[in-house]
Amino acid sequence: MKFSVVIPLYNKARYVGSAIQSVLQQSVQPHEVIVVDDGSSDYGPAVVESIQDPRVRLVRQANAGVSVARNRGIAEATGEWVAFLDADDWYHPEFLAALKQAHEASPQAGLLGAQFRTMTLPLGGPDAWPVTEGFVEVETVDDLRQRWMKTSPFCTSSVAIRADLLRTMQPCFAEGESHGEDLDLWFRTGDLTPVALVNAPFAAVRVLPDSLSRRTPRTTEPPFLARMRQRALNGEIPAHHRKSALWFVGQQEVTLAREALGTGNRKLALKFLFAGRGVMFTRRWMLTLAMTLFMPTHFADTWQRWRLRSAEVFSPEGPAR
Template structure:
């Protein structure tokens, strides 16, 4: 298998060396590493150029966002498979080998994934080595990715690979202009017509950046990718076998948005999101949220929401439903 690794880059000069080292150290060597510099201003491009490996190719473009950078990388790729890695994340040395094993377990899968682990914010340093049991790993074949994602996200943007021919036929793959969920939007569209083979072991590490609870603003509109998902399900563009889980996924996200709005003291927006989530109205989570909107004092709702954020139990594209 020939893996092209696409790395979008914007002002990550402090981290990109580490990310590239992790790709070049793979036991299954990459076919190429395409770094798309999206108009960096901090010397990121120079950091990439300082690596003398001919497999690393730097492509420059004016700042247009991560989706445009990934789409450019897909256009430039020449391998059979395209894997993605953010410029501040890392691959385990067996990452590409694990994806190749997933392919061997399910040849018809157009998308391959692996587990990941989160590491603290480190100033450019490589993460401490983490053990992964050697040998063959459990490969899970997923037929309904949305349903699987609502249990627990099985991979992340830095631990997935998709057949290159499939991506090139879908260009532009990532919705340019979206700032939330543009990666999930693509993963689900691919998975609607192909099984997904996932190695259930952590072969990527993602950097957890500092996040201020006070700086986190609740959304007052449904993200674009969720609007499109609902429209596609209702119009029949999503295959029939996945329509129910697509509508369920959107509904559960709307319940989360309702809870976030309630935590910010905006009961009107919370109620609007909850009413839009009618397809999950008979679930305990929906009904509990309605009771909180109607009866919970604002100060209690705010304290509850902060506790939920700290304990990482709020449903999001990266976490489970609670």
């Protein structure tokens, strides 16, 4: 298997060297590493150029956003598979080997993913962490949205997709968007091919001290949810996935309502609940409605803390970055 690893880079000079080294230290060696510099203003590109390995290639572009950078990397890739890695994350030395095992166990799958772990190291990268030895458990999934409702099985830094499939989907990542553009691609891909999941953590996601707080609650519906709903209603999503697609959208709307309620914004919470009325007879929707209508304002902080503990499984992003 030939893996092209795409790394978008924007002002991550302190971290990108470790990310690239984690790719070059794989037991299954990469075909190439494509670093797309998205108009960095720091010395990140110089770090990339200092790495003396012919497989590492730096591509420069004017600042246009991470989606444009990833799409550029896909267009530049010459391998059979395209794997993604953020410039401040790492691969376990056996990451590509684990994906290779997943492919061998489920050769029909066009998307391969692995679990991941979060780390708070300020600089450098972690030593290889222990994972299951030998052949890891591989789960073949037909309905990725249904599987995602249980727990996020992979992240952007722990996934690979067949290059020929990606080329038929360009622009793969929704350009100009900063929330859900990756999920949009994963689910669209999952509508076209089975997914093989490695149920062990073979990637590490860096969580910086200033990002430990939760993301700011959104005030509008993410575009990828609106597109998913419309594609399901228009029949663009395969028939056997439409029900779970609408269910997924509804549950995400409930999560957005809970985030709004955590800030005391009842009006916004009701707006999201109305948008998610397709799941209105579920216990989760009804409970959120009751809390929105009857919870005293001074309980908002308590509700926010409870929401952070209980709603994680329904967060489309998984753990906050």
